[in-house]
Amino acid sequence: MLKRVFPHPLLSLTLLLVWLMLVNKVTPGNILLGGFLGIVVPILTSPYWPGRPRLKRPFMTVPYVLLVIWDIIVANIQVALIILFKPRSKIHSKWVVVPLDLTSPEAITVLAGTITMTPGTVSALLSSDGTSLLVHCLHTDDPDGVRDEIKTRYEARLKEIFG
Amino acid sequence: MITYALYFAIGCFGLGLLFNLWRIVTGPGQADRVLALDTMVINIIALLVLYGVLQGTAIYFEASMLVAMVGFVSTVAYCRFLLRGDIIE
Amino acid sequence: MTTQSSLLPIIALLPFLGALVPGIMIRAGRTATATFTAVPTVLALVMLGTLAPGVMEGTVYTMSIPWLPQLGLEAAFFLDGLGLMFACMILGVGLLITLYARYYLSGEDPAGQFYTYLLLFQGAMLGIVISDNILLLLIFWELTSLSSFLLIGYWKHLPEGRQGARMALTVTGAGGLAMIGGMLILGNIAGSYNLTDILAAGDAIKASDWYTPAVILILLGAFTKSAQFPFHFWLPHAMAAPTPVSAYLHSATMVKAGVFLMARMWPALSGTELWFYAVATTGLVTMVMAAVIALFKDDLKGLLAFSTVSHLGLLTMLLGFGTEAAAIAAVFHILNHLTFKAALFMTAGIIDHEAHTRDIKRLGGLAKLMPITAVIGTVAALSMAGIPLFNGFLSKEMMLEEASHTYWWENPWIVPALATFGALFSVAYSLRFIFHVFGGPVRDDYPHKPHDPPAGMWLSPAFLCVFVVLIGVAPFLAEDVVNMAATAVTGHETHAHLKIWHGVTPALYMSMAAVAGGAVLLLLHRPLDAAWIKAGPFYAKSAFDAVIAGCVRLSRGISDTLHDGSISRYLAIFTAATVTVGYVAFLRGEIAPATREMLPIPPVVAVGWVLLVCATAVIVLQHHMRYRALVVLGVIGLMISAGFIYISAPDLALTQISVETVTIMLLLLALHFLPKTTPQENSAGRRALDGLVAVAAGVGVAALSFAFMTRDFSSISDFHLANSYKGGGGTNVVNVILVDFRGYDTYGEIIVLGIAGLVIFALMEALLSGPAGARLRNSGYNFDRSHDRHPLMMVIATRVMMPIALMVGVYIFLRGHNQPGGGFVAGLVFSIALLMQYMASGFGWTSRRQQFEYHAMIGWGVVIAGLTGMGAWLSGTPFLTSAFGYVHLPPIEEFELATAALFDLGVFLCVLGAVMLMLYSLSRMARHAGETVNTEPMDYDPSRPRKMVEKGKA
């Protein structure tokens, strides 16, 4: 019963927040309406989201997000420098194959997203059984290092979060 | 000061648009064009937000949000067409 | 008097009403239908009979029923001497023909149809002669053309019948149309379309500037109908009709309509030089020419047809002379011609019927085989030849008399000489009819051994021959009738004295010369005939056919070239015309100097402009690469949306960007089935021309918009700004206009969308069930597709994105009344959110989980919007009158409730339903083409075990 009303409780919470961000004003009416929509919308969309993803340690997401933001800033600068000052011929792009230990689709998605959002790497392909990720690296002379960094810096943390 | 900074930023993103245009026109691959269009969408979002700041109003915010949303959907659609032919098979 | 007059419309109507009867009892057989045809004819005759004494005394019966007063058209009838004479002729001969046809028609012919047509014709003809309104007369006139078309084409399986019918219709129809013009002019001069008034206004008419066109146009009608040169050629071809028809229409009645008309109009139109030269000359030429041709016709009916043409020429000439005596002669000859020519046609019909041929060269010697017929034929033919003691002699003599003292272009000889010449040939062909058909030895090679027909068939011509002889011997018997009619023609009382012997007059010599010469000609017939054939006479039919064929070719040339199915050219013409007309309209007006200061151009806006222009250029130049064009189209949509923001139109930006996306989706979905490139098919010249048109259009539109943008104006929208909040309850004026001030537009607009959904759905159903469906099933993919149908990342991202997007949709919907947004954009946002889901997991998978039916959604949308509109009726206000109020429910802050929101909900549902139904239709096509529906939301879920079988294998 509860699962029917709250098929995705985390989503409901997110939607309430989204609603408040949209109306940009926290009033009782808006909270009520946002809460209502936060319940109704997931119910309406639940057929498209069968199953409920498990978060083992949801609070670990906070340091993870902060880490990613920091990486984005640093990497951005590096990549900007490459684009601006490195001659075309000196840019050494590489493919990196990252074997995945993660199995949850949500976790894989977050990992791939993280890789893409941090400049310098782009997730390009997943193997069809979801066991490895193909990453394109803008400039590196050490593809294995990149792979290892991804696995230790991001995947390990995600494994903790998603279990 | 903010005004100058605003104009600077607007100029940067505007110039960016021209770069995107070049990529769209010359390609060479279809993926390049889609990529350029996607970048253009992002630049437009930035410009819309900057314009809102310039005019001191939040009235254009929904537009930027909607652009972000449809930009994504159309990029996926353009790609899916090339990948699968039928975009909503 | 009035009661008697009121018989007139009844008389006119009787044949038409009567026509229904044989038409209904179409299978009843010849006797029954003939009987029922005779009934209205007899009734009408009886009614006429009650009026006849009055007319003889000089009474003119009139009766008028208003019909179309705006035009001056009245159902007005009048009966005077001329009318009475003609009416009696029409009905009397009609009766005889009815009897004759009963025996003439074979059992296989649909007699009911025949008699229906006959009565229709009779009614039309009767109408002509008793109309008091020339517009009414025109109606009956055209009806004679139509009914004769039906009668000539009665044997529809015969090509001659069909062609003859069409030729007659074409020629007499053309004349009739000309006459319409003439009559309208005439009525305009006279100030009335009533014949009585027109006849009284003769002097004014002749003095008018419009007299000449009126006369020419009316004469065109009369000449074509009466087969005057050069319009005579249709009549011989009308002989393909059954002989009763020929006898009735083409000798006794219809062809006389033209003559009747000239007689009718005689007081109003005759007596001028134009009249004389046009009418008399035409008549003379026709008379002579047709007489000559008639001699060389081997077809009995052909001979009679040309002789009819000749006699009609004679009548025309007489009426053209414009003298009273000539008019009397004409009236008398009308009567006489009727009797002998109808009899002759019936005779020819009998011969054809019995001998199965009408070819004179195959006949001869019939006098012994069919004596009764021979007597009838001989009497009638002698009358036609103008032999004394037969009525034809009398009127022909009068004609020659008139001709003998008529000057043509100050020349005294031309008319008498030609008249005599014509008479001579007339004698010759008449004698030929007698000697070559009835005379000579009995042959043994008739197609069918002839003998006299049953009495029913020869009674009618015999009856007419009685008149031929009776009048021929005792002409004074016809005196009253002739005077009665001639008085009506000339407009003042005439006192004709009809006698056999006039003394030794020029006419007598002319007559004798004609008889003698005619006999000689007959003797010389064989060599003359050979010479005639050798000369290769001009066949009007081939000329006519060539003209018609030429017209058809010409019209095909024009019509088929213009309407060749090339829409690109249609559009080019359309655009070029629009541009031209627009420029001309503008240049013929003026433009005041600009009053409005221009806004500055910030660089980034200029960049947007560059992008827009370049993108347009790329699309135009590279439209062959269809996919590329679609990508670049996205740039234009983006630029325009941003531009809308810049020029203070946020609602437009929202709508544009979302519509743009959905449109591109649709185009991509369609392009999936279509060729991916456009071949270059236009010539460089064509492209240059198109470019020219395009540039002209672009420059025009640009100049126009520049012109008004730089000029101030005031508009009604101040009202909207002022009343939006107080009266409409919203601060987003655009939205209030949409849902309130102009909610009716929006109502129409969502219905357009709803219909679009329906049309697409219906079309898809029709396609899939037809050959297109088969084609679709056979269409395969001609490129390497990705094996990644539903990438995991997309599915996961969508699971979060879609609910958020729906929230955004709700938000945009709720705030639309006050801020940019509203039902339409919200509907599109919902659609896009669903689209995202479709792209992630496929349409099939997703729509199986769909809880709402799109059809119903559109329906509910339209119904809700409509009901909201109708809700206003409850408070007695008009459709779509809005109501709103502010509600305060603690602890919630005050909020607004408005009917406009309900209306907007209708908009929302309709948009969502329509978009989704469109996508559904396209996706159904794809599935029809062989796409399979996935059972899983994503291709592979690594968190779940693989299929057992595969596991075992691995």
Place this chain on the structure above:
Amino acid sequence: MSHWIIAPVVLPAMMAPLIGYVMRHDIVLARVASAASTVALFIIALGLAVWAADGGTHVYRLGDWPAPFGIVLVLDRLSAMMVLLTATLALIVLWHSIATGWDAKGRHFHALYQFQLMGICGAFLTGDAFNLFVFFEVLLIASYGLMVHSGGKVRMQAGLQYVVMNLAGSTLFLFALGTMYATTGTLNMADLAVKVPQIAAEDSGMVRVAAVLLLIVFMIKAALFPVQFWLPGTYSNAPAPVAALFAIMTKVGAYAIIRLHTLAFHPGAEPTKDVVTTWLFPAAMVTLALGALGVLAAKRLMPLLSFSVIGSMGTMMLAVAPVDPYATETALYYLVHSTFSAAALFLLADLVVSRRGSDVLDARPPVVQNGLFAALFFAAAIAMAGMPPLSGFLGKLLILDALREPELMPWAWTGILVGSLVTIVGFARAGSMIFWKSTSVKLPEGTEPIQSDPPPAPARGTEVAPVMMLLALLVGLAVLAGPATGYMRAAANQLFEPSGYIDSVLAPVEKPEKAKADPPLDAADPHAEEEH
């Protein structure tokens, strides 16, 4: 203010979704609903026509907003007449569609049919220029669907052309409306009638462009040269009942021209004075000629009928071109006549062609009931060609009578008379081929007739009835020409006295204060603070 004015729009607009969405799986139910709705529409239209005959201009202010700020519907004699004409035609054509089973040959026929009626009635009733555009679109998009009802190759291609042409036309319509608004600042037709004459002569250029662009837009609908090209392909390939219904569609264009050129660009409006007179007459002349030529040139029956429609539009628009009351009156009479006669021809052609198997004018064996069809064809053809005794002849006489301006008369008269002749010849050729020559076609001994399986059935009384009804209407129009033209004269006079229309529409209205409460703006506007 009577709500009945909007009934011809709302009734089909409410019925259509019900039919299309609720009853979409039950053809019988859909038929009943569609027929009931159309009968009701007819009765309402009749009532409105009777009401409008009082000579008043009845205004319906949508949303209770005063004109020119809101949208108004206007019922006067002309609009009432057009609605009644539409309803009458719709009823008969619907009967035919149901009796012949056309409606079941594809999806959504009845829903689209009702939407189509809604669009047409809306276009006739509106008093707002932009709203006219909206209803043009409604009627167009419904017509797209009806046009390709039941599909098929050629029909699809022709349908595509029809859509493309009209989309181009709709775009032009918007350009024209934009220009109109940019120069006058208003969209209400009565208000335009006030504003257009006020434009200074020195500044007439733009409004003239607006006027001429609008003229072209309506000429597309009215199928006038040089924008008539779409019609033959469309009418020839549309399902016959749809083509019959389309007989009213060309009249929408004619109506719009009449309406705007007696109102917004009325003859007294100086800036736009010569716009219509310059172009409409020559366009109508050429149209008439092309129609006649097309009839003569046609190798198939349906194009022949289509071209005869073009010719009739040319004839009618000749009488619209002078923009004077009597000529307009005659044009209205011809309008009604040509609508019914075109419909009769198309419905009849459907009965014949569906049995004959082809509309190609060649020799092939006669169809069942050849005689009956021949008679009906003869009657309908003489009506269309303007031969007596049906209303076509009277209409033609009226138009000839009305066109007496010395500079127009020679052209108009020649055109109409010669055009009639050519049309008559064309129809005679076609009729004699189909109904007469067919009787001489004998199949060679021993060959089996190539016939559909089962062989075509004779037309039932219910199938022939609609044609009969249309012919009866033509007879009635001829016999009652006096009263009919009386109404049309009154309608024309009303058009040429636009002050009644203008005053009624723009009459000031007492408007009750709508807002029940007047809360501060920020309650409605969450962003208000930011903007300060």
Place this chain on the structure above:
Amino acid sequence: MELLVASAIGVLTAGGVYLILRLRAFPVILGLSLLSYAVNIFLVSTGRLAINAPPILNKYADVSYTDPLPQALVLTAIVISFGMTAVLVMFTLGAYLEAGDDTIDMTATEEKDDAA
């Protein structure tokens, strides 16, 4: 600014017109899309251009508003042209699937000549 807008309208119109005169349905669709962009901007500009004056009522500032009516008209026009485009796309597909190519011109099928 006016010049930019006017010329943009002109360019879009010219491009649109050129494309609708092509022989295949697809470029015609593109052309009609361009034309519909052009006419939308044209319509908006009939209310004259104004910067940062959206017709959203503001109680707190004495601001001017651009003409809202043309915007409402354009919204209606956009929606309608969307529906029309969708139908056109479907018609194009239908014609293509029925006929086998997407040429938009119809080649006249020659029928037997003459009616006698």
Place this chain on the structure above:
Amino acid sequence: MFAEILVSAFLVIAGIFGLVGSFGLLKLNDTMQRLHAPTKATTLGVGGVLIASMLYFLLVKDNLSFHELLITLFLFLTAPVSALFIAQTHILMGLRRTDLPPTGGEHDWSIFDDPPEQDPQETDQPQT
């Protein structure tokens, strides 16, 4: 003043990164390299603009606004997926299978190889 400097700084940084992103699109050699560029514009470019906007309304206009966060959320959610699709497209259309390293597993990269089959989920039955 501090607020102004802060906002201005964010604006300038955002502008630079946005421009660099687009410039990279122009300059870089092949499609895969170019794909890296928009991530600049998205992350620091638009991110900077959004932060500047938030700060501006908060500090200068005294009005806290969350809208910008929402846009950021949107972009962060969607950009990787867009990039993935563009990369897939490029690989499918512009590269050969052999241009890529092997997956190292038993299955090939998704666009070249069908996924292994799975039993349908019991909870995932269509509703109708």
